[in-house]
Amino acid sequence: MNTRHAESSEGILETEAQGPTVHLDWLKGAMKGAPVLRSEKTLGELEGLFHDVEAQVRMSAGAIVYVVQWWQAAAAGEAGGLLWGVTIVKPGKVGDEFFMTHGHFHADRTRAEYYVTASGHGVLVRMDDSRSTWGEAMSPGSVHYINGQHAHRVVNTGDEPLIFWACWGADAGYDYGTIREHGFGARVVERAGRPALVPNE
Numbered sequence: 001m002n003t004r005h006a007e008s009s010e011g012i013l014e015t016e017a018q019g020p021t022v023h024l025d026w027l028k029g030a031m032k033g034a035p036v037l038r039s040e041k042t043l044g045e046l047e048g049l050f051h052d053v054e055a056q057v058r059m060s061a062g063a064i065v066y067v068v069q070w071w072q073a074a075a076a077g078e079a080g081g082l083l084w085g086v087t088i089v090k091p092g093k094v095g096d097e098f099f100m101t102h103g104h105f106h107a108d109r110t111r112a113e114y115y116v117t118a119s120g121h122g123v124l125v126r127m128d129d130s131r132s133t134w135g136e137a138m139s140p141g142s143v144h145y146i147n148g149q150h151a152h153r154v155v156n157t158g159d160e161p162l163i164f165w166a167c168w169g170a171d172a173g174y175d176y177g178t179i180r181e182h183g184f185g186a187r188v189v190e191r192a193g194r195p196a197l198v199p200n201e
């Protein structure tokens, strides 16, 4: 928030608060103002991430799996800068595997990140450098501190959009390639009507 001080006619110091340039709706995962950027990921762009390739081929490549909006308050790579954003992961499955984000390591493994769930249910999948993989349940109000050394991906295991907010370093950077090439050590699939974390074969 910017504040400006002005002298009134009586000589009393008044504080005139100026509104911030960005506003959000926590539960809807909406953010507006400037500069808010937006990016969508479709099934086609996530080709190769889901294990049931044939099931994915039968689905529309243009189907949106998740939408990210972020406030680019600092330039990418700016030391000490922070970015703020929200992701909406749509409900759905490819075969028995739930819709999920691509997932990444941070290029700078010293840079941590917060995720906070606003709406919906899912799993935050985390993996360390030895490919040991585990999940943290996401539900409204859950707060997740992601160590900078852990890869992270979000899976929507519910039947409504999974909405979570994030704050991360502008200089964290992204390492998508490691995930693209090797995936995580486990996947979240439906087993007997319930989500299960199973080893990635």
Ligand code: ZN
Binding pocket: 104, 105, 106, 113, 152, 168
């Ligand atoms: Zn991250």
